[in-house]
Amino acid sequence: MSIRVTIAVDVMGSDKGPKSIISGAALSKERHPESDYIFFGDYNLINKAISEYSILKNCSEVIGTEFVVNPDDKPSSVLRKSKNTSMGEALDWLKNKKVDALVSAGNTGALMALSKFKLRTLSGISRPAIATTIPHANGEFVMLDLGANVECNTENFIQFAIMGSEFAKIILGKEKPKIGILNVGTEQEKGKLVLQEASEHLKKSYLSKQYSGFVEGDTITNGVVDVVVTDGFTGNIALKTAEGIAKLCSFYIKKMFLGNLLGKIAYLLIKKSLGLLKAKLDPRTRNGALFLGLNGIVVKSHGGADALSFASAIDIALEFSKEGVGKKIIKGLDNLKSSGDINID
Amino acid sequence: MSIRVTIAVDVMGSDKGPKSIISGAALSKERHPESDYIFFGDYNLINKAISEYSILKNCSEVIGTEFVVNPDDKPSSVLRKSKNTSMGEALDWLKNKKVDALVSAGNTGALMALSKFKLRTLSGISRPAIATTIPHANGEFVMLDLGANVECNTENFIQFAIMGSEFAKIILGKEKPKIGILNVGTEQEKGKLVLQEASEHLKKSYLSKQYSGFVEGDTITNGVVDVVVTDGFTGNIALKTAEGIAKLCSFYIKKMFLGNLLGKIAYLLIKKSLGLLKAKLDPRTRNGALFLGLNGIVVKSHGGADALSFASAIDIALEFSKEGVGKKIIKGLDNLKSSGDINID
Structure with a gap:
């Protein structure tokens, strides 16, 4: 049935x-x-x-x-x-x-x-977030928020970490997904005050063992964490820039294969693998973001x-x-609530 | 001599x-x-x-x-x-x-x-910015700020547009470089208020003919504008994400060529072009950002x-x-000052 x-x-x-x-x-x-x-x-x-x-x-x-x-x-x-x-x-x-x-x-x-x-x-x-999965070198990571909240406060970031963690548990099948906050450096004093505050809270929270601190744009694609937490403005621009660069790479590769006779022969040899790579990089096969x-x-x-x-x-x-993602998130949030170890003003 | x-x-x-x-x-x-x-x-x-x-x-x-x-x-x-x-x-x-x-x-x-x-x-x-050139499909564009100013106000964004324009005139050799402000959408009401304000100012300024409005992360790599204006937090993350995705693409390509015998043969045929592509994507050949x-x-x-x-x-x-970039920027700013058509509070 x-x-x-x-x-x-x-x-x-x-x-x-x-x-x-x-x-x-x-x-x-x-x-x-x-x-x-x-x-x-x-x-x-x-x-x-x-x-x-x-x-x-x-x-x-x-x-x-x-x-x-x-x-x-x-x-x-x-x-x-x-x-x-x-x-x-x-x-x-x-x-x-x-x-x-x-x-x-x-x-x-x-x-x-x-x-x-x-x-x-x-x-x-207090605020929902837009989340999706993005490929990295050895799998996928979850990123949120991707555009729902242009400006975020400390509480929002902590809630995104919680939602992202529950989401990644189901989607990536990881028991304790690693969480990072996207910032302009990994040191605690880097970037915006609101991110530093959220980071301090997460370090002291029940998520402390999952929390890896700040992550940067050039390491998230290595799979350094499973969940990347950011505000909707930054997340939207990071995601779209990633799409733009992926398209640019495809463009360069195409140009390389069509550039001369050797390239065209190489293309015929590798056509199948190239098709698989294209499918992997094709954003159309990964369309769809969840409102979490x-x-x-x-x-x-x-x-x-x-x-x-x-x-x-x-x-x-x-x-x-x-x-039943929704139900699992609710359960996760209830667990969190009853553990009472996150106390945000 | x-x-x-x-x-x-x-x-x-x-x-x-x-x-x-x-x-x-x-x-x-x-x-x-x-x-x-x-x-x-x-x-x-x-x-x-x-x-x-x-x-x-x-x-x-x-x-x-x-x-x-x-x-x-x-x-x-x-x-x-x-x-x-x-x-x-x-x-x-x-x-x-x-x-x-x-x-x-x-x-x-x-x-x-x-x-x-x-x-x-x-x-x-009032505030310097970090600027560099980034490749797009048919050339390069200038992006600033890349990390000097985590938070920016309207005046800063307008000054970045002015500096970026002077920089692009010299570096890209364009007489009237097109300028865009990086945002989460192209419509005037999208994104942060401070960006909407800067956009309105630029539309009324002496740069109006060069100003193309808001641009997004997935179009800047098409060369939609010559100068991309953003705050240092967003610019830093966009640039680093771009680097991360470029590395990821290289990783996928390498995997494709080494995956099977046909791939290895194709690799030998296309080795030279691949070397040129690698050099083009190698961030080491483009290292160096100017404090403008x-x-x-x-x-x-x-x-x-x-x-x-x-x-x-x-x-x-x-x-x-x-x-003599510095002198040219000073001259550009003097021209601007004497034209007196930008009036920011």
Whole structure:
């Protein structure tokens, strides 16, 4: 017996349009026959798109909504008028437990604001964070926050460490994931005061044995820690810079192979391995970041996601639903709360 | 007739020790016969190291100093006791115009604090910034600040834009270099308030035609602008993350070539191009960041610089001395001042 999982899909608000979203769902369905979808958005557009994918016919429901949260809508204005938007309705379904998870490629700020408003944060968490896994030399590490909180205080950083640790336990399968705070140096007096304070707290907390201190941008890709804690501004820029540099490397490699005849012959010899490397570096295969710290599973896809990329985001939502990540985080936080050894003003 | 250039070299305080610094100077001397060196640090150690390089014998002077600024010394404590340190004495020589430029692989915070104290900032500049060039798909861009200022205000960002523009004019040879502010989105309401304010000011300033608005981490590597303005915390982490990802890509490529027999054959075919690519990605060939905005040329080398890497830093100091970068920046700032169209509170 397989457990059915129902995913709410916000079809509107992505850069590439509803078609690539539906196409992504069809791709994901091929990999996960146990999944059902509730699509939120333009009723006719969605039904037309679904009709092109026979695989979606018996596992899809469409909830027509009149409005769309646009990429340039301010979160504050979306909070006032989320009614009958694809994002707002989908979140209501998640809130009312009519679906197991939600995936959206829409406006990140609006999605986070609405998610906080409708789902509320887990008990003990003052601000949710956006988390994802990033490859390093010998595996993957978890990084958070990636953009939910432009400015953070000491308490936020400590909570990110707690959430990141619980997340990494499940996702990376590590019993005691190593945690580091991203800074401009490893010495205690380096960087911002708020980071120094958070670091001091973590050293004295129940996480002390997992806490490795400050980490830098050039060591996180060696796998020096399993969880990298940072504010949403720095995390967003570090992640995007990493993507940019990875693309630049691919560009250089391509140029090298196509530069002369020997290169072209070498390319033919190594084509298969190169394909595997390309897949490894392709951000589309890792699309999807989890909003951690909420009463519900919300996965944010890249706004510019194509079908392959959006399918990856749905995959993550499906996986998280089955793993019961949310419940495990709540349990972890309850354990923390009862241990009472973190005392933040 | 070639113009002689004298470089002050702080031999102490690097991670790899004095030998690699002297060895780097010897490498640089091979490329730049017109250079002379004044080495500051342990008299006997330096003389012993120099004796191993005949090329350095007739172009070197050693100034023995008793103390060393250590990597973990706080800038504030170094300010109180810089006398008779290799860094402090070398800066005094630069201040007194007895040398044309200074190169140090020592403690960045201390070097910046001492440089500010001894050299003073250029007229109109409230805070110097650390700037370097970074490769993109079709050339290079300038990025600043890379670590001098953990927190920045609106005025600082505008001054970084001005300094970065003057720097790029010379280094990249562009008449009107395009300027962008690094942020988490391109829309005006995205990110930190201080960045939004700086952006609004630049749009109204004499730089308006060069100013392209906000740029993101994944587009700067496409060469979307010539100058990327950011605070020292974000810039440092973005640069180091870029280095980490570049190393990771190299690691993956190596693994691909050594993975099987076909890969090894392909490697032999493409060895030469791969060597060129490696050199292009090798951060050691681009070592050296300029402290912009001071009355003197100070180049900061990576603390962990080996000989090749330190030689690159000396090369930059030599190039900047010849180009008269400092004077051109002063002139640029004077032009700005007299145009009077930037009015920051």
